[in-house]
Amino acid sequence: MRPDREVTASTSTVRHRVPFYETDAMGVVHHSNYVRYLELARIRWMEEHHRPYRSYVQEDRHFATTRVEVDYRQAARFDDELSITVWLEWIRGASLRLAYRIEREATLLTTAATEHALVDTQGRVRRIPKTTARTCNACFEPGIPRPPHALAPAPPPWFPLLAGPRHRCHANSAVAGRL
Numbered sequence: 001m002r003p004d005r006e007v008t009a010s011t012s013t014v015r016h017r018v019p020f021y022e023t024d025a026m027g028v029v030h031h032s033n034y035v036r037y038l039e040l041a042r043i044r045w046m047e048e049h050h051r052p053y054r055s056y057v058q059e060d061r062h063f064a065t066t067r068v069e070v071d072y073r074q075a076a077r078f079d080d081e082l083s084i085t086v087w088l089e090w091i092r093g094a095s096l097r098l099a100y101r102i103e104r105e106a107t108l109l110t111t112a113a114t115e116h117a118l119v120d121t122q123g124r125v126r127r128i129p130k131t132t133a134r135t136c137n138a139c140f141e142p143g144i145p146r147p148p149h150a151l152a153p154a155p156p157p158w159f160p161l162l163a164g165p166r167h168r169c170h171a172n173s174a175v176a177g178r179l
Helices: 032-049 053-058 130-137 159-163
Strands: 011-017 061-072 081-092 095-104 107-120
Touching (some): 032 053, 032 095, 081 130
Antiparallel strands (some): 011 081, 061 107
16 A cells, blocks of 8 residues: 555554563564554454454354465554554455554554454354445445555565465464365
């Protein structure tokens, strides 16, 4: 996503002040914490635009993370006040994709995207109910284009040769393989 581009879909924003324990020996936020920030924003988005995540858990459903993409542009540091903004990019079948911007004041630090599959407690993929898809799709204003992909251009054509589909680096690769 271009930093100067205004997000047009319904967004949610979470504010987070960086505690010291989230930083590493270089004095910057450790990269693993960004995924936690994305989760905070994603849960807030669900609460504000659909329903609390807790209601899915009570129905023995979960949105398993199947893909995380993060583009680190500038480092966040101890005591920074971060704004994590999230919006829905798409929803279809059993999965959805959310995009994120992490900013400090007006400075873009990070762009990211996550993909999730709806699964039951046994890990079986479940189709997202049509009512849920309709509610989520209502987050887009008619006639206004959806925001562009949050990250840089697509990987080069030779990339699959190095990272073929069976070499994904995420915890739920078994789920992703069934989508």
